[in-house]
Amino acid sequence: MLDKNAVWKVNLYTLWVTQALVNMGMGLVIPFIPYYLEEMAVMSTAQLNFYTGLSSTLPAAAQAIASPLWGHLSDRYGRKLMLVRAMICAVIVLFFMGIVNTVSIFLVLRVLQGIFTGTIPSAMALVSAHTPEDKMSYALGFMTSSNFLGYAIGPVVGSVVCEVLGYEACFYFGAAVIAVGTVFVIALVKEDPTTYGLKLIEARKAAKLAGGSKVGLWTANFVMTLIVILIIRIGRTIFSPFIALFVRDMIGGMDGATRYTGFVNMATCIATAVSSVTLTRLGDRYDKFKLASMLSVVTLVISAFLPFSHTIWLFIGVYALYYFVIGAIEPVLTSGLSEKADPGQRGALFGITASVNSVGMMISPMIGASVSTAFSLQALPIVVSIFALAQVIFLVAEGMIKKKKPEDGENSGADA
Numbered sequence: 001m002l003d004k005n006a007v008w009k010v011n012l013y014t015l016w017v018t019q020a021l022v023n024m025g026m027g028l029v030i031p032f033i034p035y036y037l038e039e040m041a042v043m044s045t046a047q048l049n050f051y052t053g054l055s056s057t058l059p060a061a062a063q064a065i066a067s068p069l070w071g072h073l074s075d076r077y078g079r080k081l082m083l084v085r086a087m088i089c090a091v092i093v094l095f096f097m098g099i100v101n102t103v104s105i106f107l108v109l110r111v112l113q114g115i116f117t118g119t120i121p122s123a124m125a126l127v128s129a130h131t132p133e134d135k136m137s138y139a140l141g142f143m144t145s146s147n148f149l150g151y152a153i154g155p156v157v158g159s160v161v162c163e164v165l166g167y168e169a170c171f172y173f174g175a176a177v178i179a180v181g182t183v184f185v186i187a188l189v190k191e192d193p194t195t196y197g198l199k200l201i202e203a204r205k206a207a208k209l210a211g212g213s214k215v216g217l218w219t220a221n222f223v224m225t226l227i228v229i230l231i232i233r234i235g236r237t238i239f240s241p242f243i244a245l246f247v248r249d250m251i252g253g254m255d256g257a258t259r260y261t262g263f264v265n266m267a268t269c270i271a272t273a274v275s276s277v278t279l280t281r282l283g284d285r286y287d288k289f290k291l292a293s294m295l296s297v298v299t300l301v302i303s304a305f306l307p308f309s310h311t312i313w314l315f316i317g318v319y320a321l322y323y324f325v326i327g328a329i330e331p332v333l334t335s336g337l338s339e340k341a342d343p344g345q346r347g348a349l350f351g352i353t354a355s356v357n358s359v360g361m362m363i364s365p366m367i368g369a370s371v372s373t374a375f376s377l378q379a380l381p382i383v384v385s386i387f388a389l390a391q392v393i394f395l396v397a398e399g400m401i402k403k404k405k406p407e408d409g410e411n412s413g414a415d416a
Contacts, residue, residue, distance in 0.1 A: 007190050008130040014188040015123050020150035021181035022119050025174035027154020031265050034244045036167040040103050053369030056241040060362035062114030064355045071351015079126035080191040087182040089116035091175045098171030121354040125347040128338050129195040137335040141280025144331045145273040152269030159262035224398040226356050233360025235387030238368045239380050246377045267320040272327030279328035288336040292329045293395045299326045303388040306381035
């Protein structure tokens with residue numbers, strides 16, 4: 001018999017470490033993909049922008065399609081099993097990325113990466129299924145911090161590895177780091193068998209028919225929250241594939257570009273990690289929707305300063321502050337959704353939110369590539385501000401829906 005009070009804490013801290021390792025492994029390579037593509041083939045600036053955007057769009061599109069499926073499978077067969085599967089696939093894909101020498105094959109591997117290596121939905125669902133509801137915002141925020149802290153360390157280590165051993169070595173290092181995390185999950189994470197399985201799914205359906213289950217997932221507020229999460233993801237990632245090129249333009253050449261790119265990624269990730277264990281804890285004390293709305297207004301104000309940050313250190317400071325505030329909003333909104341969902345649906349819930357995030361990550365490079373090609377990379381900060389404004393507008397709209405029709409009265413959602 002599992003001690004549920006002890007299990008949720010052990011799982012939370014173990015998964016925090018393993019997800020930090022996963023994102024460190026990914027962070028070792030992803031920020032430097034534009035430079036890796038340049039080594040593979042001679043191409044113009046427009047071609048490089050196009051392939052850089054494509055290398056982000058393809059895995060995001062693949063993950064958007066695959067995530068709901070993995071979410072449903074995790075509800076039926078267990079979240080730990082799905083997490084281990086994803087981590088093993090990540091090790092294999094990263095290793096082969098270091099071997100390839102053509103852009104086309106590299107892009108194929110990026111698609112496979114999107115389909116098979118999404119660890120965050122399974123890890124979040126696993127934590128959510130075992131965490132007491134009064135600790136949900138803290139737990140999910142804490143988990144979010146691992147994602148960004150790992151990704152903060154990865155680019156710094158990766159910049160050193162790239163300069164000393166070459167870009168290929170980063171992929172091998174990344175695969176090794178994720179392999180260590182996989183061992184930790186297998187050895188230390190415990191999953192309560194009563195939190196998943198076909199019997200639980202059937203029992204939830206029967207309870208819903210009898211009128212005794214929680215509200216179905218697909219309510220009006222749920223859809224509006226997904227739209228807000230989509231806008232957040234686009235605004236937060238539209239810059240990411242082009243940071244390396246933006247930094248190179250800002251400092252006027254490649255001398256120090258890799259190092260400063262690492263600093264930008266480190267600063268934004270540390271800012272988000274700190275936000276995830278500080279600002280998100282307010283979600284356990286105050287109304288989550290009101291907190292998210294307030295933070296969105298602050299995000300809009302900060303983003304307005306980005307187009308005027310013309311020196312590298314000023315840009316890093318303002319961009320990190322932007323990430324500090326916006327980094328708390330998504331975990332707060334997600335914890336609110338998780339609290340309203342039936343425990344047997346949480347794998348599906350996080351699969352859906354992961355799919356929405358992936359759609360955002362798919363759209364954002366396309367927008368970024370179009371804007372940078374039509375205007376310049378310097379136009380991207382303005383686009384970030386536009387999405388921050390859209391975020392505020394949709395949260396206001398969601399607030400109006402809540403006032404007109406309280407969600408507790410809704411029961412029209414279909415099963416996810």
